[in-house]
């Protein structure tokens with residue numbers, strides 16, 4: 095059984111006895127995992143390579159449905175419904191629960207159109223409203239000053255760190271409730287990494303955040319809660335400072351002190 099602290103605050107998501115099996119796998123890759131995700135907080139998922147962090151993260155907006163044969167079990171509750179339900183509208187779900195990938199994925203179009211993309215999908219056609227929301231999102235993603243004079247330029251001309259902030263602007267433009275970050279800085283230099291970390295922390299006011307990271311220092315710097323995973327299971331979920339200073343589980347302690355990795 096995992097050691098899970100009581101999350102005193104409201105929950106953004108609740109994972110209950112969740113299982114996930116990749117197509118062709120002989121046993122579940124995520125096993126009976128139960129975990130609350132606090133609202134308006136940052137939850138980091140840490141653990142050795144292959145323990146299932148990304149698999150769990152991608153389950154929160156059903157990214158695995160893009161490939162056939164994967165199967166889910168148990169429940170992930172979001173706004174009083176189980177998002178694993180077959181009737182779930184996946185387009186709406188991915189607007190409410192957005193994702194930022196490891197490698198910045200600017201679309202091959204202008205900076206403006208990248209951010210307007212989801213807004214147009216939502217049916218917003220009014221030019222002034224589009225302009226206002228694109229500007230606001232770029233400001234909130236701390237990239238407005240750098241791009242305001244070249245909104246019509248191809249987004250692929252931006253640096254890696256700028257493209258990642260553009261991806262964050264695109265994700266927040268549609269006002270999601272949850273944002274999933276999958277190793278968002280692993281392809282970036284230290285200065286861009288610091289910028290993205292600062293941005294992630296500033297977004298906590300408006301969205302609930304889950305971040306997968308290989309970097310324990312990063313988890314310690316940005317998150318409120320940390321979940322340590324091992325072999326497809328959650329071992330411990332705690333307040334970040336407590337988990338790193340006084341872990342309750344021996345496995346957590348061994349991992350954070352570098353006894354295995």
Ligand SMILES: Nc1ncnc2c1ncn2[C@@H]1O[C@H](COP(=O)(O)OP(=O)(O)OP(=O)(O)O)[C@@H](O)[C@H]1O
Nearest residue numbers: 116117123141142143144145146147148149150308
């Ligand atoms: N597309 C896939 N098809 C089949 N098995 C997969 C697939 N992706 C991951 N797995 C397996 O699922 C398990 C969990 O992998 P996952 O990528 O979620 O781990 P992780 O903790 O995110 O690892 P890393 O830190 O290396 O990114 C591993 O055993 C992995 O081999």
